[in-house]
Amino acid sequence: MKKYIFAALILCGCINIQCDARGPKVDSSADSTSTERVGEGTPAANDIPDGARRLMAAYPDFISGYADGQLVMTDGTKMVYDDGREKSFEQKLDEADPEDMFAFTYDRSDKEPEYLQDAGRSRCEPLFKKMYGNSESQVRTHLIKVPWFGEQVLFTDVNGAADSLRAVAADIAAQPNFAQLKQYLKSSGTFYWRKVRGANRQSAHSYGMTIDIGVNVSDYWLWKNPGKKETDRIIYANRFPHELVHIFERHGFIWGGRWYHYDTMHFEYRPEFLVP
């Protein structure tokens, strides 16, 4: 069984062999599907796409503005927001520009994910490499140890991610039913610089802002639906309590269990989906 889980983890790209201080304010309400914009009423503000606004709110250390279809970075460089290309589902994952990251809705309603709704699996690689590091050694320079229920896990201090993970731990430890939550908490990995298996894109674990927990009580779409392709219809499974998910979300983490291609052990620091 252990062998099976290990092999399956390798397959899903989740294993690692091996906010509040600075992070943005995230929306603690259950509905993040709102497309409400800040600064409504001024034509200039209304020209900013909602996704760009979210990125600016989530990553103020790196993104300072939006002009002429580009994200303006704090180092003075610019990044095209929307390359204008029509993309297939797979291309939205493999060749994402910043705009593609918002092609899917992150639905916090605790219903089963809808067909192909994978908000967060799409990552604009140049943007993430710019923020977290362009290589394993660059990412490592930002990793710090965070206490995690008797373990120490490596997490990046970039964008306040490590502080946010600390806040998650404190929040979980304060729950009245902490004894019941314990079975979900054992870490099976945070940082691991690697490509997603079978794809040419970098795994979220490469950036040090992602943690896998509770592998023994977790579900992954390919375990339940072996042989299925990305665009096939699949059966959903989850054993994680939503209250645990809500705690992570309060601190800027999205949950892989909200993806159509679910990965319920996977929590990833992506505040752009959780800012109001």
Ligand SMILES: [Zn+2]
């Ligand atoms: Zn993972």
